Amino acid sequence: MNILNYSEDHMAFRQGFKQYIETHVSPHGPTWEANGIVPPDAWKRMGEAGYLCTWVPEQYHGKGLDFLYSVIVMEELVKAGQSGFMASLHSDIIVPYIASYGSDAIKEKYLPGCVSGEIITAVAMTEPNAGSDLTAMAATVVEDDNGYILNGSKTFISNGINCNLAVIAARDPKIDDPYAALSLFVVADGTPGFTKGNKLAKMGLRSQDTAELFFSDCRIPKENLLGQKGNGFMMLMEKLQQERLVCAVSAVAGAEAVVEHTIDQARSMKNAMGKPLTKAQDVTFALVEMTTRIKMARTFVDMLVADHMDGKNMVIETSMAKYHTTDTLKEITYRAMDLLGEFGLDDTSFLARSMRDGRIMTIFAGTNEIMKEICAKFMGL
Template identity: 30%
Template sequence: MPDPVTDRQASPSDGQREQDRLILDSIDRFLEREVAPHAHALEHDDVYPADIVAAMRDLGLFGATIPEAYGGLGLRPSLYARIIERMARVWMSITGVINSHLIMAHIVATKGTEAQRAHFLPRFATGELRGGLALTEPDCGTDLQAIRTTARRDGDAYVVNGTKTWISNGIHGRCFALLVKTDPTADPRHAGMSMLIAEKGDGFRPSRKLEKLGYKGIDSAELIFEDYRVPADRLVGETEGTGMQCAGAGLELGRINVAARGVGIAQAALDQSLAYSQVRKTFGKPICQHQAIQLKLADMATRVEAARLLVDKAARTFESGRRTDLEAGMAKLFASEAAIENSLEAMRIHGGYGYSKEFDVERLYRDAPLLAIGEGTNEIQRVIIAKRLVERHPA
């Protein structure tokens, strides 16, 4: 079946391809000089990579997808996905620092008023004001309509009370796209949900850093709101009841990011397995010459290429302005599972060395499972994919 999105897209011009190459080359140099030498130690000690974050700010990565009119780089999502893949190949945690931030920026850019865009996007783009997305709560994960954080209108402000958890950039970030209930009695429940642009201040504090299996370095935190006042003009779009639409718009970009991370992890696992299998010898020859290892390498490489194509299609669909939950869901589902499978196979190929903390293979194995959970579990992705398929192809 022809793909109407792919079929109508023009091939990039020579100038655009050259510009993309220059951008990706600069990212590669940054990763080689600033990230690769330090990632192992920072991850091992779970230390926030402040110097790396500062370098990311200097590169303009906090404005990667923010329109140029507001001071951002205005990169196409397909190029942004390639950048995220490269970063994840070296250290996945640093991709989360910009992902959550750019989801917040995308919500403001697409759902906010012009006054909100003019006030916030330039500060987001420079990295002066960094933050993320605050959706998840202790008793609410995938079912966002079950959130309990409330925002009560009080004159020219909203008074917020509640708790958010597993919030990326929760400690070091200063501003968040905050999903709240402005009408807890609404039916359907999503009609009573709204999105606020919430800067830290009195009544808004992180309670603690959450310890994780992997994805270390980046700060994942609980956020506490106790009679926290937000000016009413920080209601995204200045319209109550649109919180779920705002969250959905941001998560489409977020799922492309997570899918690109999956490609990066899967590629890193393949890269390390290819290198190791050519120098490790058993029974008188490199293990890459044993059929059992060859079968693993072939499957790993195939998963990487298939995942990369799905991510690129999702990103290009997103660029076209069309609804992307089907394509982003497929990319996120397949690429995250590819990361998990490839990281496990890399550990098996490396044997005991793959289980050692002296090598990066065990980090890939610990980082990969997050991708099957973050930005919506893979189980919910399957439900979304099936629903959209039925909608698009009625009997």
């Protein structure tokens, strides 16, 4: 069943991007993983090739393409085992804040750079004592005649080292209601008082630079406020739907790639009795079950992508999709590892990398427990 109507143009774009990854991304993957970062030049190359922020309107130097082009970029990077190059975080999670809530001046100033890859973005909500519970955020922002003064620290921020523009959430200490106190700002690298901490060493997504950010009397101009003051929580909630969908699309693509890879490997391996693995019933049943789970997840996620493109509000469904697909990816990579044994355990193997990278997905973008909390709340339970 074809839920998403990919046109000839979409398919040509996918083919071009696959070739781009083969030539310009995959050969560098091991070095980027070893260095813990994708260098800014690689981002610029992606931008020049037209694979960043494809949806941004032409007025801001984008191509104004539909969400399916974004989906293609997400899927192909994951399928190539290059999840650490988080182009989709930049293109489809962070830049939309700037496009939706930035003033015309901010959009003119920053969007062309986001498209070209000259600007790499980060979004900073999490703090040492505020992860799932955003109301516990301690970073403060105080307004005066000249703008805003930001103080506090953020942790586990993706693109934290590379970012030259960060969307920061902070609260007004004079407002007691934690929801009404939250505002969002863009802060450019180099702003006095904005410093970056160490790159955090992670078990997965190793080429993704995750870091702490610090703000000490960091002065932000008035025009860097996104949307209305005090509307930060509402803006985050609005954009989290697409963020969860990006996770779900990536998780399904990752799981499909793992099963394809496992079937290929299993065909060429023999069990203790000298039979090809794919002739042993326990293995074939495992592969069938894994494929069934993925096909069901794919159907659900494609349907959500279609509904999202139609502008439908799907808080419950996108939360379900985020937790279900990332759990599926996690369980499938573990099962594939059991099937392939030492072959999969090789640290440099596709499967080992998929397992490490996929494992993180149940935690970021809202943990899977929080997804269930949201579903329960919106289902009136």
